[in-house]
Amino acid sequence: MIDVVFLLIIFFMTTAQFSRLTRADVDLPQERGEQRQTPEEAGIVINITRNGELIVSNRSVDLRELEAIVRAQIRRAPRLSPLDLKLMIRADRNAEAARLNQVVTMLTSLGVGSARLATEVPRMGSGR
Amino acid sequence: MRFRRPTSRRPEGITLNLASMIDLTFLMLIYFMVSTVLSRPEDRLSPTLQTVSETAIGSSADFQPQILDVYRLQGKPVYGLGMQVLHDRRALETALVELYKPLGLFVRAAGDVPVGHVAGAIQAARDAGFEQVTYVPAD
Structure with missing residues (x-):
């Protein structure tokens, strides 16, 4: 039982650390996205909050x-x-696209070929 | 005088009281369970950004590019496809299905549109069968 409890502690410590490192408080667009078979490295994660921060x-x-x-x-x-740089944009769904446009313009000026836009898989029963 | 070493009585077996450690362990478990924010799963859309290199779009220069505009009309976000103004997502999906897919699609969003609508337009294009969806920031 103590082993299990220790495992649980390690799990919660690790997951807590991860969410603190990469995720800002952003309400993502409710879309299905693309289901990839192999998980890809996120690379640089750019968060755009509701007020454009x-x-x-x-x-x-x-x-x-x-x-x-x-x-x-x-x-x-x-x-x-x-062109092969891994980049993910986590933009709040209520944020204005102006900030996103600025970021995309800056990225294209640096020659970045593509970026991924993070979405949140809609929950059952939630409308778009 | 004879000094005698005091006889020490050793306990026969050492017992370790684990009760405090278990208490502490449970406290830590409860702390981490309460403090952990369970992050919801995320997925990703992969719109290609418009690159500055001309070769990326040079091959399709002879064709009229298919552009999906996302902008505000009378305060509400709408989708513009050629001369059509589409007011909701369902109408957009129906219109996108009719388009020629190998040419790809450019999604262009005005600055005052919510990002949710931009992602919705990209998702609708993907769902309609467009392999190449390019995001172009509006001037």
Whole structure:
């Protein structure tokens, strides 16, 4: 029983740490998304809150700082083309697309080819 | 004078009281259970961003690009496909099914539209069978 309790403690400690590291409080769009067979690495996660605030690694950043982060990531992997950079945008569904547009414009100017938009799978019975 | 070493009585077996440790363990378990925020599962949409390189869209330059606009009309977000103005998601899905898929689709959103509608447009395009969905920020 003590073994099980310790395992539970380790599980909760680990999951708590993960959610704190990557996830900001964002109400994601309720869409099915694309079901991938193999899980992919998220790469840089850019959170856009309802009021347009940009959060990366739990830190509020402005567009210029975000650009520096992406540039650093591109420099860190010289063999990798910016087109292959892994990037995920977690944007609040009620946020205005203006901020998203600014981020996308900045990414394209750096040569980033694609990004993924995080969605939340709608729960049973919830409308779109 | 004779000094005698005092005879120490050793206990026959050492017993360790585990009660406090178990209490502490349960307290930790309860703490982590309560403090953990269970994050809901997420999924992802993969719209390709419009790249600055011309080769990415050069091959389809001879064709009229299919652009799905998301903008506000009289305060409400709507979808514009060519000359059509589509007021809801169902109408959009029906219209997208009719389009020619190999050309791909550009989704262009105005700045004042909620991101939820942008994601909805991309999802509708994917559901309609478009392999290539490109997100283009509106000027």
